[in-house]
Amino acid sequence: MSGSESPVQSLYMTHATRALRASVATIFLTFGVFGGWLSIARLDSAVVASGVLENANTTRLIQHLEGGIVSEFHVHNGDTVKAGDLLLRLDPTQSAATADLLTTQLLTDRVQMERLQAEISGGTDLTFSEDIRRRADTNPAVALVVEREKQQFDMHRAEVEKAHELLETYVRQAEEEVHGNEVRRDISNRQANLLRADLQDQKALRLKGLTSQPRVTELERLLLDTEQSIAQSEIDIARIRQAIAGYRLQMVQQEQDFSRRAADQAEALSRDMKTRERDLIIASDSLRRVEVRAPVDGTVQESILGTIGAVIRPGETILKIAPRDDQYVISSEVAPNDIDGVKPGGAALITFPAFQSLKLAPSRGRVLSISKDRIVDAARHASYYEARIVLDEATLPEAQRKDLVAGMTATTIMPTGARSALAYLVGPMLRRLDGAMREK
Numbered sequence: 001m002s003g004s005e006s007p008v009q010s011l012y013m014t015h016a017t018r019a020l021r022a023s024v025a026t027i028f029l030t031f032g033v034f035g036g037w038l039s040i041a042r043l044d045s046a047v048v049a050s051g052v053l054e055n056a057n058t059t060r061l062i063q064h065l066e067g068g069i070v071s072e073f074h075v076h077n078g079d080t081v082k083a084g085d086l087l088l089r090l091d092p093t094q095s096a097a098t099a100d101l102l103t104t105q106l107l108t109d110r111v112q113m114e115r116l117q118a119e120i121s122g123g124t125d126l127t128f129s130e131d132i133r134r135r136a137d138t139n140p141a142v143a144l145v146v147e148r149e150k151q152q153f154d155m156h157r158a159e160v161e162k163a164h165e166l167l168e169t170y171v172r173q174a175e176e177e178v179h180g181n182e183v184r185r186d187i188s189n190r191q192a193n194l195l196r197a198d199l200q201d202q203k204a205l206r207l208k209g210l211t212s213q214p215r216v217t218e219l220e221r222l223l224l225d226t227e228q229s230i231a232q233s234e235i236d237i238a239r240i241r242q243a244i245a246g247y248r249l250q251m252v253q254q255e256q257d258f259s260r261r262a263a264d265q266a267e268a269l270s271r272d273m274k275t276r277e278r279d280l281i282i283a284s285d286s287l288r289r290v291e292v293r294a295p296v297d298g299t300v301q302e303s304i305l306g307t308i309g310a311v312i313r314p315g316e317t318i319l320k321i322a323p324r325d326d327q328y329v330i331s332s333e334v335a336p337n338d339i340d341g342v343k344p345g346g347a348a349l350i351t352f353p354a355f356q357s358l359k360l361a362p363s364r365g366r367v368l369s370i371s372k373d374r375i376v377d378a379a380r381h382a383s384y385y386e387a388r389i390v391l392d393e394a395t396l397p398e399a400q401r402k403d404l405v406a407g408m409t410a411t412t413i414m415p416t417g418a419r420s421a422l423a424y425l426v427g428p429m430l431r432r433l434d435g436a437m438r439e440k
Contacts, residue, residue, distance in 0.1 A: 341416030
């Protein structure tokens with residue numbers, strides 16, 4: 001302090017210095033505390049996206065495969081139905097007629113198949129199964145088919161037996177010829193034995209000169225003729241026996257041909273029966289489906305039913321049922337820049353603008369899935385990822401749960417973690433600075 005300063009000035013300078021020091025200390029303390037808070041304090045971050053409420057299960061389309069004529073209907077637009085409720089009934093005339101025709105054809109085929117199986121086995125009598133006999137006793141049409149197949153069997157059997165009888169006649173005639181030849185052969189053998197004995201005696205007498213040579217020669221000629229007759233008889237017997245074997249073989253072949261023809265017919269009939277059985281399944285299924293019933297509980301929408309006798313085209317949508325008590329999901333549009341913070345299974349908070357006046361706490365949900373690629377909406381010139389969020393309806397008051405309607409808008413908040421307040425404030429500036437400082 002210089003000697004020229006007065007005591008007042010000296011006191012003033014002392015107080016000013018103290019005030020300055022206090023101000024500087026206050027500033028440093030304030031920024032120190034605030035900076036410490038910025039670096040220590042954790043702020044939650046989240047992705048905010050708008051979405052639309054949807055049913056987890058989509059609206060059920062009620063269609064009919066074959067279509068038909070409406071004979072009655074029981075619902076109108078806005079009606080509430082339960083699973084299994086009758087919605088409408090189609091005229092069953094065509095389906096019933098087709099099913100009845102196929103059933104009759106299959107029954108006829110069964111009767112015919114039993115007849116063919118009897119023919120294949122070579123049976124001489126046709127006995128139908130107990131089921132066929134029982135049906136024939138109660139159904140005149142079946143009885144007529146059974147009688148017709150019996151006549152067919154008897155006629156075929158008669159044809160075979162007639163052919164057998166003819167061959168048996170040939171066999172008997174041939175056996176008689178064999179017997180006649182055997183008799184002639186035996187007689188010729190005895191005659192040959194006599195001639196041999198006589199010839200031996202004549203040869204002995206010729207040596208003594210008691211008989212002539214022509215007599216000996218005559219006996220030799222007679223013996224040769226007799227032996228030739230014996231040989232011919234043996235040949236005829238063998239030939240006739242071969243013919244008999246041929247006749248018996250023809251009988252066997254006729255039986256085989258009879259069975260083979262029946263087997264071929266049975267094979268073709270079996271193929272036809274499989275086709276008819278398949279057609280009957282389809283016809284029976286179509287007959288069952290003339291009654292169209294609700295697959296789920298819900299509300300009828302967009303019904304085209306208006307008059308009895310209306311024609312439903314095959315595959316045409318007859319009406320729609322909006323399912324009831326299904327779980328709701330929110331289809332949210334997440335900006336591409338925010339997608340890295342959204343993960344399947346992550347938590348979400350959901351608010352409904354329609355309930356905003358009630359000042360309700362946000363409902364809770366869970367991220368169910370995220371689209372694999374961004375979706376481009378050309379009409380809005382926007383792109384986004386679709387995040388489907390399951391709504392936990394238990395976190396919404398019961399009164400509002402009843403008011404939920406598919407199509408309502410919703411705001412979803414998906415937490416992505418926490419960071420310091422300092423990082424929250426400085427992060428955007430650092431990103432801008434990082435981009436600005438890069439050379440092009």
